[in-house]
Amino acid sequence: xxxxxxxxxxxxxxxANKTRAxxxxxxxxxxxxxxxxxxxxxxxxxxxxxxxxxxxxxxPSSPWLRTGLLVVPKKESKGKTLKRIAEELxxxxx
Numbered sequence: 664x665x666x667x668x669x670x671x672x673x674x675x676x677x678x679a680n681k682t683r684a685x686x687x688x689x690x691x692x693x694x695x696x697x698x699x700x701x702x703x704x705x706x707x708x709x710x711x712x713x714x715x716x717x718x719x720x721x722x723p724s725s726p727w728l729r730t731g732l733l734v735v736p737k738k739e740s741k742g743k744t745l746k747r748i749a750e751e752l753x754x755x756x757x
Contacts, residue, residue: 667737668736668737669734669735669736669737670734670735670736670737670741670744671732671733671734672703672707672732672733672734672735672744672745672748673686673722673730673732673733674698674699674700674703674730674731674732675687675722675724675725675730676688676689676745677689677693677694677695677698677703677745677748677749677752678694678695678696678697678698679691679694679695679696680696680697681694685724686722686724688742688745689745689746689749693746693749693750693753694749695749695752695753695756698752700716700718700730700731700732700733702752702755702756703733703748703752704716704733705755706748706751706752706755707733707735707748707751709751709755710747710748710751712735712736712738712744713735713736714733714734714735715733715734715735716731716732716733716734717731717732717733717734718731719731720732
């Protein structure tokens with residue numbers, strides 16, 4: 664499922680209840696509690712990213728939970744994209 668021009672975003676990347684070992688990829692101060700796939704999609708769209716939702720996908724570390732994933736085009740590094748979406752997600756939750 665690897666694509667060079669796409670970034671796969673799992674909700675666990677932004678979950679404040681998860682540790683880095685559990686899959687969180689952003690600092691805890693930017694993370695939100697139990698983010699939903701719809702919220703990630705709204706945050707990405709606010710940033711002008713085209714989104715594709717795969718709703719029945721399961722993160723490899725927890726294959727029993729089908730949380731889904733968001734696919735966005737790669738315009739910058741994955742880390743920068745994660746941080747921008749996390750900041751937008753935090754502003755949505757306020």
